[in-house]
Amino acid sequence: MKIDTAVILAAGRGSRLSSLTDGGSKPLVPFFGLPLILHNILALQEIGIEHLVVVLGYRGEEIQRVVSHDVRVTARITWVINEEWHKSNGISLLAAAPLVSGNFLLLMADHLFDLGILDRLVGQPLHDGLILCVDRKLDTIFDMEDATKVQVDRGRIVDIGKTIPAFNAVDTGIFACTPAIFPALSTIAQERGDVSLSEGVKRLALEGRAFVMDIEGGWWQDVDTPESYRHAQWLFLHGCSDRTRSHEGTLHGSPDPLSYPCEAAISFSEFGPI
Secondary structure: OOOOEEEEEEOOOOHHHHHHHOOOOHHHOEEOOEEHHHHHHHHHHHOOOOEEEEEEOOOHHHHHHHHHOOOOOOOEEEEEEOOOOOOOHHHHHHHHHHHOOOOEEEEEOOEEEOHHHHHHHOOOOOOOOEEEEEEOOHHHOOOOOOOOEEEEEOOEEEEEEOOOOOOOEEEEEEEEEOOOHHHHHHHHHHHHOOOOHHHHHHHHHHOOOEEEEEOOOOOEEEOOOHHHHHHHHHHHHHHOOHHHHHHHHHHOOOOOHHHHHHHHHOOOEOOEOO
8 A cells, every 4th residue: 555644643641651751741752862753753754654744732842843853854744733632542633634635654652663564564455444553462462451452353353442351462553544534533522522542443343444464573562651661672672673673773873773772782771771
């Protein structure tokens, strides 16, 4: 599929990571020298995304200022303010709806992942509904209690949520979407004034329009707490594909791109030794 647009949700406060943010913006928490959100933006640029729609909320002006002044950011960015950022993440995605006319990738600003996942995702056929990247390696999930679980049957989502009774995969927060997600979300939002992204996915799943892509050997991590932050550091150092290592090494100016994670492994992180 040909996609040149991506939406990044960066509106939430991230109160559980407050010990690292010191009241600031969670997407700007540094991760090996780059704010979390910049890892995502630069990864999207690497696979050819030309237009980014970034949904802001809590302390959004800080995010906009940092990203706008980074010379590595070459994609065109449209900034959207979600005045109801304290609500569920489906409201943030709906804020981007007027600016998205075709198929798009969807990422969370506080999720980190192997670049190879995006490489594979943009190669998947997307005819209707959406594709959610899922992790079937359940024994490797860092915080299963907090994870969004997914029940998959023959490549389709049949149920999704944090407390569903049966599941065989976990939501990674990485999507390829058609505009069909917007009416799925807005219908629920109009009924009760709020909607989560998972509820929109479930609505499409009931119509047989929610598909999955298994990330297989790829790594990812939702950075929600200091503990998950440290786990993401470990994954980055030990689980990166050569594709991600080369990309990250180039960003950091390493003469040998593949050596960057190895150099980082013997140094101190932003918040102490790993």
